[in-house]
Amino acid sequence: MSEYAGLGLFIALGTALVLMFVLLTTLLGPRLRFAEKQEPFECGEHQVVSPYQRFNVKFYMVALSFIIFDVEMVFLYPWAVVFRDLGWFGFFAMLIFLFVLTVGLAYEWLKGGLDWN
Amino acid sequence: MIPQIDIGALGPMLPVAVGAILLPLAEVLMARKRTFLSRPFTQERRGTFLAVASLLCLVIALIISVNGLLGPSRVFNSGNPMIVMDGVAHFLNIVVLLGASLTVLGSVKYLADIHSNHGEYYALLMSSVLGMMFLTSASNLMMLFLALELMSIPLYVLAGFRRSSLRSNESALKYFLIGSFASGILLYGMAILYGMTGSISLAEIGKRFDPESAPHLLGAALVVVGLGFKISSVPFHQWAPDVYEGAPTSVTGFMATTVKVAAFGALMRVLAVALEPAAELLYGALWVMAVLSMTLGNVMAIIQQNIKRMLAYSSIAHVGYLLVGVIVGTLDGYAAVLFYLLVYTFMTIGAFTVVAILAKGGEDRDRVEDLAGLSQSRPLMAVVMTLCMFALAGIPPTAGFMGKFHLFRAAIERGIEIGDTSLFWLAIIGVLNSAISLAYYLRVPLVMYFRDAPPTSDPDVPGFFERVVLLTCLAAVVLLGIVPDDIFNVLSQTAASAQHLLLLQSP
Numbered sequence: 170m171s172e173y174a175g176l177g178l179f180i181a182l183g184t185a186l187v188l189m190f191v192l193l194t195t196l197l198g199p200r201l202r203f204a205e206k207q208e209p210f211e212c213g214e215h216q217v218v219s220p221y222q223r224f225n226v227k228f229y230m231v232a233l234s235f236i237i238f239d240v241e242m243v244f245l246y247p248w249a250v251v252f253r254d255l256g257w258f259g260f261f262a263m264l265i266f267l268f269v270l271t272v273g274l275a276y277e278w279l280k281g282g283l284d285w286n
Numbered sequence: 287m288i289p290q291i292d293i294g295a296l297g298p299m300l301p302v303a304v305g306a307i308l309l310p311l312a313e314v315l316m317a318r319k320r321t322f323l324s325r326p327f328t329q330e331r332r333g334t335f336l337a338v339a340s341l342l343c344l345v346i347a348l349i350i351s352v353n354g355l356l357g358p359s360r361v362f363n364s365g366n367p368m369i370v371m372d373g374v375a376h377f378l379n380i381v382v383l384l385g386a387s388l389t390v391l392g393s394v395k396y397l398a399d400i401h402s403n404h405g406e407y408y409a410l411l412m413s414s415v416l417g418m419m420f421l422t423s424a425s426n427l428m429m430l431f432l433a434l435e436l437m438s439i440p441l442y443v444l445a446g447f448r449r450s451s452l453r454s455n456e457s458a459l460k461y462f463l464i465g466s467f468a469s470g471i472l473l474y475g476m477a478i479l480y481g482m483t484g485s486i487s488l489a490e491i492g493k494r495f496d497p498e499s500a501p502h503l504l505g506a507a508l509v510v511v512g513l514g515f516k517i518s519s520v521p522f523h524q525w526a527p528d529v530y531e532g533a534p535t536s537v538t539g540f541m542a543t544t545v546k547v548a549a550f551g552a553l554m555r556v557l558a559v560a561l562e563p564a565a566e567l568l569y570g571a572l573w574v575m576a577v578l579s580m581t582l583g584n585v586m587a588i589i590q591q592n593i594k595r596m597l598a599y600s601s602i603a604h605v606g607y608l609l610v611g612v613i614v615g616t617l618d619g620y621a622a623v624l625f626y627l628l629v630y631t632f633m634t635i636g637a638f639t640v641v642a643i644l645a646k647g648g649e650d651r652d653r654v655e656d657l658a659g660l661s662q663s664r665p666l667m668a669v670v671m672t673l674c675m676f677a678l679a680g681i682p683p684t685a686g687f688m689g690k691f692h693l694f695r696a697a698i699e700r701g702i703e704i705g706d707t708s709l710f711w712l713a714i715i716g717v718l719n720s721a722i723s724l725a726y727y728l729r730v731p732l733v734m735y736f737r738d739a740p741p742t743s744d745p746d747v748p749g750f751f752e753r754v755v756l757l758t759c760l761a762a763v764v765l766l767g768i769v770p771d772d773i774f775n776v777l778s779q780t781a782a783s784a785q786h787l788l789l790l791q792s793p
Binding site for chain 1: 291307308310311314315318
């Protein structure tokens with residue numbers, strides 16, 4: 170068996186799995202047809218409108234919070250890989266970073282940025 | 287693996303960072319808790335508390351910076367020097383912190399007067415100051431860019447701090463668009479420099495820079511253009527008058543002074559260390575920028591009716607004077623720039639504070655006519671404004687005269703030394719421009735002293751904090767004009783030690 174057999178198996182299994190899911194949803198899933206369902210992308214906003222309209226500012230709040238924690242994860246992964254080599258220095262450096270982010274979250278929370286209503 | 291880190295090198299930044307992080311928390315906690323020692327937390331009391339807290343952080347940072355200026359230079363991480371706390375960095379940090387402290391003191395009553403007393407103001411201000419402090423000490427392109435963004439992004443918000451005012455919104459949007467555009471240009475230049483030299487350390491780029499190669503020069507030019515936007519030198523100045531006019535007056539004073547201090551710090555470092563091999567070519571371009579900035583700034587300022595707009599053009603002109611010192615490129619030249627930045631901060635913030643005090647009932651009063659009769663109603667404000675105008679124009683014995691004297695003296699001495707007539711011309715054009723600037727600077731005292739106030743005028747009384755700012759600026763503008771030689775010699779030595787340290791640094 171060559172080195173690429175594993176890769177081939179991975180591709181075959183992956184394709185099979187996806188096909189199986191598509192098949193199962195087609196066979197078993199309930200069919201509800203109404204206007205919103207027919208749109209190519211469901212996101213809570215209308216698809217085709219004039220671009221000159223206002224968005225609810227809460228969407229931006231969610232997006233901002235998402236970016237904060239997204240960046241946090243991006244930093245945490247490589248840090249976790251070299252965690253042992255860095256030792257306590259790395260531990261405290263990351264702790265400070267997390268503290269700064271937590272302060273941001275606490276501020277947003279106390280200010281009411283997480284209340285949708 | 288673990289870098290050898292000298293946390294103490296970051297000493298001046300730490301109090302500011304703690305302030306920037308904890309002030310917003312303090313603000314929301316105070317807003318939720320209705321009483322403090324059985325007295326309700328009104329918005330005004332909250333503003334005063336936050337101002338005092340941020341002032342405390344700034345003063346602690348100031349003390350550490352002064353201490354650092356007297357002590358030896360320190361590098362945060364000597365294995366990979368990104369932040370070099372040398373004499374120049376400490377001195378510029380001191381100027382930035384002084385400017386920020388005066389701004390905080392001058393904002394307390396002003397924010398209430400324009401009905402925008404939100405606590406976030408102080409946190410944003412502190413973040414911006416933090417960015418400036420890193421910008422003055424960055425010895426690496428990556429750090430330079432990060433610091434520049436940390437400085438600019440809070441300023442975009444601060445420019446639009448009067449949310450209900452259309453002018454303020456316009457100012458914020460304009461500043462944001464132009465600022466991001468400038469950052470893009472700067473970043474592109476940095477990318478080219480990195481691609482060509484293979485390093486992001488300023489010292490290393492200086493060693494590998496090849497002034498014969500076109501891509502090297504393109505990168506250098508783009509970096510200079512990007513920084514040119516930040517210091518608002520002609521022809522990258524168009525945003526400045528609109529932004530300065532629309533932003534809240536206290537923010538305008540802050541933008542006009544500290545941003546320039548930090549950006550000039552970065553410009554000097556980049557030019558003296560990384561782009562040193564391209565000096566002759568770049569200095570030709572900077573020569574044109576300096577002459578255009580001086581002339582256009584002064585000529586356009588003459589026709590302005592709005593004081594903030596006039597001071598914006600005047601700040602463009604002052605960028606031109608400051609560039610003279612950068613072009614000279616000797617230690618005396620750099621020392622003259624450092625000294626002028628210190629003087630410029632005091633005289634500009636003094637003038638903007640007087641305009642800020644006049645604001646009343648949610649409206650700015652920033653036309654030249656609004657100053658009419660101020661000498662009778664508020665003599666202290668009139669005296670400070672007059673002295674600041676004299677200093678900006680460079681009339682002896684104010685500090686502004688000594689600042690200009692050192693700048694032009696450095697240019698002429700260097701011109702004699704290397705037999706370069708263009709440096710003489712620079713000094714001559716500078717002196718001629720100072721004469722032009724009298725036309726608009728002297729109009730302000732003229733209106734204050736020789737025109738009667740309209741019967742409806744009732745200028746605000748300066749509060750305690752504002753009185754402190756006025757008296758500090760007054761004292762500085764007078765004292766720095768009388769005893770500048772000692773300071774200047776210290777600055778010369780500072781510049782020498784900093785250059786020595788930076789040229790030795792390499793990873």
